[in-house]
Amino acid sequence: MTRLRVNGVDHELEVEPRRLLADVLREDLGLTGTHIGCEQGVCGACTVLIDGQSARSCLTLAVQVDGAEIATVEGLAGAEGLRPLQRAFATEHALQCGFCTPGMLMLAADVIQELAGADPSSIREAMGANLCRCTGYEGIVRAVARVASPTPPGRPGSNATGSDRLT
Ligand code: FES
Numbered sequence: 001m002t003r004l005r006v007n008g009v010d011h012e013l014e015v016e017p018r019r020l021l022a023d024v025l026r027e028d029l030g031l032t033g034t035h036i037g038c039e040q041g042v043c044g045a046c047t048v049l050i051d052g053q054s055a056r057s058c059l060t061l062a063v064q065v066d067g068a069e070i071a072t073v074e075g076l077a078g079a080e081g082l083r084p085l086q087r088a089f090a091t092e093h094a095l096q097c098g099f100c101t102p103g104m105l106m107l108a109a110d111v112i113q114e115l116a117g118a119d120p121s122s123i124r125e126a127m128g129a130n131l132c133r134c135t136g137y138e139g140i141v142r143a144v145a146r147v148a149s150p151t152p153p154g155r156p157g158s159n160a161t162g163s164d165r166l167t
């Protein structure tokens with residue numbers, strides 16, 4: 001048995017050792033928000049958080065993460081609705097076709113933790129780990145910066161504070 005805690009829900013699954021985490025999330029748990037693009041670790045569409053760190057689920061065997069805490073895009077929104085990061089993506093027009101968006105959001109959740117208060121160039125570099133064919137990244141970087149960086153007084157931007165900032 002492989003035990004995965006996904007978005008706060010415990011699962012015990014019979015998983016063949018060859019199966020990828022991305023496939024188990026999508027096919028066994030029905031969490032199709034995790035997209036599969038290149039299947040070779042390049043595009044980042046399959047990004048999830050494993051114990052809080054962003055990771056390519058297309059390069060991860062499900063049995064490798066036995067006992068781990070997994071977060072997927074389905075787990076981002078809270079009971080009260082979209083989180084600041086998701087709202088920032090909408091506000092900044094950080095998506096077009098949306099194929100890369102689940103992976104971008106999960107990478108961003110990690111980047112916001114790691115680079116809170118960082119300048120946009122650091123955020124741009126970090127978000128470059130995932131590929132987007134549509135947006136040119138400008139809106140994505142603005143959205144992440146909106147949540148990751150403190151807003152100077154009097155300037156429009158994120159009104160999120162504390163732990164609520166993250167996602
Ligand atoms: S599908 Fe995993 S990195 Fe592209």
Ligand code: FES
Pocket residue numbers: 094095096097098099100101131132133134135
């Ligand atoms: S919004 Fe289309 S690939 Fe990023």
